[in-house]
Structures are given as structure tokens and as C-alpha cells.
Amino acid sequence: MRAWVLTRHGDSPDTFELRSLPTPKPGPGQVRVKVLRFGLNFADVMAMLGLYRDCPPLPAVLGYDVAGVIDELGPDVDDWKLGDRVFGLSRFGGYAEYAITEAGAITKLPDSLTLEVGVALATQGVTAQYMANYIQPLRQGEHVLIHAAAGGVGTLMVQVALHAGCIIYGTAGSPEKIKYLRKMGVHYPINYREEDFFQVISQDGDLQPLDAVFDPIGGKSVKLGMKLLKPGGRMVTFGGSSFIGKGNIVTKMANFLASGFYHPLVLTGGSRSVIGVNMLRLADHKPEVLGQLMAQTAELASRKVFRPEIFSVVPANQFKESLAMLQNRATIGKLVVSWES
Ligand SMILES: NC(=O)c1ccc[n+]([C@@H]2O[C@H](COP(=O)([O-])OP(=O)(O)OC[C@H]3O[C@@H](n4cnc5c(N)ncnc54)[C@H](OP(=O)(O)O)[C@@H]3O)[C@@H](O)[C@H]2O)c1
Known part of the structure; x- marks a missing residue:
């Protein structure tokens, strides 16, 4: 599969390379999502700069939010089926054609919502919902x-x-x-x-x-x-x-x-x-809360309370330009990348 890999820390997206990696297999309690859209987050810029403590050792595939369809289930997963249209948190590994997520870290994407809206809801929507309506x-x-x-x-x-x-x-x-x-x-x-x-x-x-x-x-x-x-x-x-x-x-x-x-x-x-607030810590210690928040964001988006502003949906070969725009404060709302051409 193709994936954008952060190869070293530095102050430009040239630190990323498009590489061919083995397609990952889901373990117990996990699913594999065929990623149709993935999102960019400011934390990725911080990780690129070497300012993000939670960044995995390099080389690493970053990326927190994905939307797509389930294409493989882990051994004991029975609450999802192949082909389900979902959005959710990948906790790194999202900048790839296939991403592994915990089965509880994804939510069904309502038919009325686009894949890019799903991507915007996964990290940023969940963070907003936690801060505005939970704590x-x-x-x-x-x-x-x-x-x-x-x-x-x-x-x-x-x-x-x-x-x-x-x-x-x-x-x-x-x-x-x-x-x-x-x-x-x-x-x-x-x-x-x-x-x-x-x-x-x-x-x-x-x-x-x-x-x-x-x-x-x-x-x-x-x-x-x-x-x-x-x-x-x-x-x-x-x-x-x-x-x-x-x-x-x-x-x-x-x-x-x-x-x-x-x-x-x-x-x-x-x-x-x-x-x-650190949603990664929350995901580690209270994954059920993340699941609830994600379902709530989908419901709020269906009711048009959340109307994510999608700044752009770019093909994967324009990933670096997109990340540079985020780094340079040139964006409003969410940046989304598509593997579909
Ligand atoms: N704690 C958590 O769990 C959590 C979860 C999600 C996001 N976050 C944080 O929430 C913030 C927003 O994240 P986001 O992904 O939605 O990004 P974003 O707000 O779409 O983009 C970052 C924005 O931050 C502003 N900014 C301020 N100082 C900056 C600097 N030195 N360099 C570049 N931009 C700067 C810019 O807006 P202006 O041009 O208006 O200054 C820029 O557009 C980030 O700080 C992110 O780390 C935290």
C-alpha cells in the first residue's frame, strides 16, 4: 500500500516521502479501514517539527483521522461487517491507503454525511464536542x-x-x-x-x-x-x-x-x-468516552449543528502542498486528502 511517511524532523513537508509499505493486518479488537479520505491536523505539523511528544519513532506514518470502508476484521470483532462506511480515529497510521483502528474508535458514517465531513468530525469534532459539551x-x-x-x-x-x-x-x-x-x-x-x-x-x-x-x-x-x-x-x-x-x-x-x-x-x-485536554490520553484511558463523543458528533452533524468547513480535498500527490498551507496558517477549517484520483 502507499503511505506518506515522516522520515525525519524538519521545518518543511519535504521531510515526508511517499513509500510503499506492507498492508497491515488487524489484531484482536481491531479493524482495517480502506482509507478513502484522511485528514490533516495541526498536531502533524508539530510532529514534523519535532515538537510533539506523542509522535512515534521515525520513520512513522502519522495521521489521526480517516474515513472509508471496513475491509478486514480482527479475530474477535463481530460488531462490524465488511463494507461498512465509517469514520474514526486511527491514532497514527492514517496517512495510508489502509489503516488499523480499534473497533471502538470508529463510528458508522451516516449516509447523509460525506467522507470529508467524517474526517473533520473524527479528531477536531470530537475535541470540540469534548470541550464544549462534556467536561x-x-x-x-x-x-x-x-x-x-x-x-x-x-x-x-x-x-x-x-x-x-x-x-x-x-x-x-x-x-x-x-x-x-x-x-x-x-x-x-x-x-x-x-x-x-x-x-x-x-x-x-x-x-x-x-x-x-x-x-x-x-x-x-x-x-x-x-x-x-x-x-x-x-x-x-x-x-x-x-x-x-x-x-x-x-x-x-x-x-x-x-x-x-x-x-x-x-x-x-x-x-x-x-x-x-489531550484527546490521545483520553483515548488511552477512556476509549468508551471517545466512542460516545464520535457518535454524538455524527448526530450533531446530521442535525447541522456541526457543519465542518472543508478547506480543500486534494489528491494524495498534493499532500505536501496541503500540509505546508496548514503550517503557514493559510487555511480555514479542515484539510482533507483523498487516495481516489
Ligand atoms: N489537545 C488535543 O487533544 C487537541 C486535539 C485537536 C487539536 N488540538 C490543537 O488544537 C489546535 C487547532 O488544531 P487544528 O488541527 O484544528 O489546526 P487549525 O486550527 O486548523 O490550524 C492551526 C491554526 O493555529 C493558528 N496558529 C497559531 N499559532 C500558530 C503558529 N505558530 N504556526 C501556525 N499556526 C498557528 C493559525 O491560525 P491563525 O492564523 O488564526 O493564527 C493556524 O491556522 C492546535 O494547536 C492543535 O494542536 C489539540
Whole structure:
């Protein structure tokens, strides 16, 4: 089978090679999916750069989300049948024509949803659903700040927060993204390259206006977000894109320290919380929750609560160009790759 393989760490998708690999066999409790579409995630960029702790040893096939049909069942799997149209999490190995997944890590793709929508739901939809509706559900009238709001996770967070009746501040880094956020219904789109989100949000007189912040940036952004939280508010951190380009250990450490430290007594006194999210850890320890979340995303997409924005569906030979666009912040929503020509 063909697969895109990360051969070394580096700052360009030229670190990937299209290789021919043996087609994997599913083990007990697993299925093999014939991958018709796979998705790109920002974590893949972090892995390419050598900034992703969970990345397997190289050479490695990355890729978390796939959509396709089941083409082989592991020995003891009887809840799926060959040909079932599914989407789900591959936990690496997704950038290939065939991927092995745990039988519980995939969900039936409703007929009304396209393969690319399935790919967008698998990682990014599940992450958004977990943050918005599982750990502490969003409530009507809450004021929320969503960073990287025009991205894959961000657009889905915006959709689910709008559905819940929240007032949304959304940050993004280009005029096109701001225009898109405005069109989506984000109440306060903020181009952080032109305006300081902290100033914009705090200037209305209420110095602590936010009920929730969703932060995949890390560093100083977390510290500023914490200052904007009202009592009862929560900071949900789920990434560290600010570590990109922080060349040496000193600047990395400075960025690490910039997010601040939050003693339990101080959090208790202010009645605020900090919640860390890592869906891989959750998949390791609570796979049944992942299964529930995936089924919920399919249901929400069928009801058009989630309407994934598909930035592009490119043939597999354009994978590198697509990943470069993600790395260069040039995308809105989800990037999908197709093995079908
Ligand atoms: N913890 C988890 O389990 C989990 C799961 C899924 C995703 N995530 C995290 O969620 C975030 C969004 O993931 P995604 O796959 O949906 O990606 P994405 O948001 O579609 O793309 C990444 C976006 O991050 C912004 N960004 C900020 N700093 C950046 C930098 N230094 N370099 C490049 N982009 C930067 C850019 O938007 P602007 O132009 O608007 O700045 C860029 O478009 C990522 O940080 C990812 O690691 C975490």
C-alpha cells in the first residue's frame, strides 16, 4: 500500500516521502479501514517539527483521522461487517491507503454525511464536542473566547457555542479569517495581528467578562486569558502552537513560564478552573468516552449543528502542498486528502 511517511524532523513537508509499505493486518479488537479520505491536523505539523511528544519513532506514518470502508476484521470483532462506511480515529497510521483502528474508535458514517465531513468530525469534532459539551457544557448567554477560531477545531467550537447561545469572541490571524468568522456569526472577531485581544475584551468596562477560554496557543495567551475569567470561569488549554519558532531552550522556557502558575488555593479563592485536554490520553484511558463523543458528533452533524468547513480535498500527490498551507496558517477549517484520483 502507499503511505506518506515522516522520515525525519524538519521545518518543511519535504521531510515526508511517499513509500510503499506492507498492508497491515488487524489484531484482536481491531479493524482495517480502506482509507478513502484522511485528514490533516495541526498536531502533524508539530510532529514534523519535532515538537510533539506523542509522535512515534521515525520513520512513522502519522495521521489521526480517516474515513472509508471496513475491509478486514480482527479475530474477535463481530460488531462490524465488511463494507461498512465509517469514520474514526486511527491514532497514527492514517496517512495510508489502509489503516488499523480499534473497533471502538470508529463510528458508522451516516449516509447523509460525506467522507470529508467524517474526517473533520473524527479528531477536531470530537475535541470540540469534548470541550464544549462534556467536561463542562457551554450554557446559554456565556461569554466565551475561542482562539484560532477559523481553524479546524476553532470553526467547530464556534458552531457549537453559537448553538448553545453563547456570546463569542474569536481570534484569528488574517483579514480573510476575520471575514469568515463574522459570516459565521462570531460576535467579536479579533485579528490578533492588528489588535490585542486582552485590550479589546477588557475595554468594555467589565474587567473579567469571560466564562470560558479555549486556548490552543499556550504561553502568555493563557496568562492573559486567565485574567479575563470571571468567578466560575474556566480556562481550557489544548495546545501549544506558540512554541513554534521558539528556537532555543531559553526562549522555550520563557514561553513555558509565561503561561503562569495557578495554585489550587488561588483558583479556589477566585472560583476559576484550568482544564487541560489531550484527546490521545483520553483515548488511552477512556476509549468508551471517545466512542460516545464520535457518535454524538455524527448526530450533531446530521442535525447541522456541526457543519465542518472543508478547506480543500486534494489528491494524495498534493499532500505536501496541503500540509505546508496548514503550517503557514493559510487555511480555514479542515484539510482533507483523498487516495481516489
Ligand atoms: N489537545 C488535543 O487533544 C487537541 C486535539 C485537536 C487539536 N488540538 C490543537 O488544537 C489546535 C487547532 O488544531 P487544528 O488541527 O484544528 O489546526 P487549525 O486550527 O486548523 O490550524 C492551526 C491554526 O493555529 C493558528 N496558529 C497559531 N499559532 C500558530 C503558529 N505558530 N504556526 C501556525 N499556526 C498557528 C493559525 O491560525 P491563525 O492564523 O488564526 O493564527 C493556524 O491556522 C492546535 O494547536 C492543535 O494542536 C489539540
